[in-house]
Amino acid sequence: MKLSTLAETTGVPIATVKYYLRQGLLPAGRLLSRTQADYDDTHVERIRLIRALTGVGELDMATVQRVLAVVDDPGDDRLELLRAAHESLQAPDPEPRKRGDEQDDTTPSRARVWAGARGWHVDDPDPVLDDLDRAWAACSEAGVHLDEAELDARADVMEQMARIDIESVPEEPTAAVRQVVLGTVLLDPVLVALRRLAQRHQAGKLTESSD
Amino acid sequence: MKLSTLAETTGVPIATVKYYLRQGLLPAGRLLSRTQADYDDTHVERIRLIRALTGVGELDMATVQRVLAVVDDPGDDRLELLRAAHESLQAPDPEPRKRGDEQDDTTPSRARVWAGARGWHVDDPDPVLDDLDRAWAACSEAGVHLDEAELDARADVMEQMARIDIESVPEEPTAAVRQVVLGTVLLDPVLVALRRLAQRHQAGKLTESSD
Numbered sequence: 001m002k003l004s005t006l007a008e009t010t011g012v013p014i015a016t017v018k019y020y021l022r023q024g025l026l027p028a029g030r031l032l033s034r035t036q037a038d039y040d041d042t043h044v045e046r047i048r049l050i051r052a053l054t055g056v057g058e059l060d061m062a063t064v065q066r067v068l069a070v071v072d073d074p075g076d077d078r079l080e081l082l083r084a085a086h087e088s089l090q091a092p093d094p095e096p097r098k099r100g101d102e103q104d105d106t107t108p109s110r111a112r113v114w115a116g117a118r119g120w121h122v123d124d125p126d127p128v129l130d131d132l133d134r135a136w137a138a139c140s141e142a143g144v145h146l147d148e149a150e151l152d153a154r155a156d157v158m159e160q161m162a163r164i165d166i167e168s169v170p171e172e173p174t175a176a177v178r179q180v181v182l183g184t185v186l187l188d189p190v191l192v193a194l195r196r197l198a199q200r201h202q203a204g205k206l207t208e209s210s211d
Numbered sequence: 212m213k214l215s216t217l218a219e220t221t222g223v224p225i226a227t228v229k230y231y232l233r234q235g236l237l238p239a240g241r242l243l244s245r246t247q248a249d250y251d252d253t254h255v256e257r258i259r260l261i262r263a264l265t266g267v268g269e270l271d272m273a274t275v276q277r278v279l280a281v282v283d284d285p286g287d288d289r290l291e292l293l294r295a296a297h298e299s300l301q302a303p304d305p306e307p308r309k310r311g312d313e314q315d316d317t318t319p320s321r322a323r324v325w326a327g328a329r330g331w332h333v334d335d336p337d338p339v340l341d342d343l344d345r346a347w348a349a350c351s352e353a354g355v356h357l358d359e360a361e362l363d364a365r366a367d368v369m370e371q372m373a374r375i376d377i378e379s380v381p382e383e384p385t386a387a388v389r390q391v392v393l394g395t396v397l398l399d400p401v402l403v404a405l406r407r408l409a410q411r412h413q414a415g416k417l418t419e420s421s422d
Binding site for chain 1: 256259260262263264266268293294297326331332333339340342343345346347349350352353354355356357361362364365366368369370371372373374375376377379389390393394395397398399400401402403404405406407408409410411412413414415
């Protein structure tokens, strides 16, 4: 199909499609002449993917670029795959610390101590753990009660969620990375909405039982 | 304390504190003279609260304003409280539909049918359900597999999380609304980080067991 048809099919402005091409997010079409290229269903699918990531996924262009790099070149190992997926979702650390520097560091963060006690694997440095530290500190600052025992209770529940996440990952590597990367980003808003609805459900049960 | 001390204590620029005062987010200080007011710990706490909501909570000023309105004037009923908290987190619907209009509507959304079959309470209109619809549609568009049965499995897990959420809400109304509103916003990033760590943990267990 022509570029204009590709734009029409996906509902994305022609200028945006050209921008994706320039940024290398979208592979070039098959050249028909010096001025015309042919696009196919893989281009349609790719554009839908980018729109999903920038839309509900709320990712910026730099992150989309990193995520697509993992989708295009996944490794073999499931754990490595997951780590690459998570890393692609993270803004790069402006001052990455080197491994082995931790002796010179101050005491380990609250989240690191907690995760260690729990027996969860942590990297060093670990951007996801840094996120947890920031989010936890924000709760404390705002006076939202969340101690280690409560975090453990929530982590127990999240392990069940993660089991569903992992079990839904297909065997075939490309499909697997797609599900891992996109499932990680796109399921977050699903889970946020589910939590709100579930809260309402549980609060409703409480109100009924206290009537 | 003076305005400058308040700014220093909270680490927020004086201009920002003045902006909060102008917007009514921060109550006025006790007037000492025509040009000087006295601020106390409640002001410090309030500023920390606003910073938490705009920082990790990533809320815009209009949403912060709605959230603080619920914090300042909570109702009595827990379910109502929760609903007010959720609504304050939602951007107002530009064209709110009236109750009773659903006969004229097209078929109910996929999320509404699913939630109904599950026995979850849904409002009409229901902004949280609309969020779920959008997030679910984004998964489908991006080719992330998520059918009704899988959503049910995840909702089962989220009901457990919601039970923890509700149980951690204190009895005293003002403290309760604080925990509900802030817990809803500020725990989302905690749970997102926990899910990533839990995924890694579960994937690690899989890799070990297949070795």
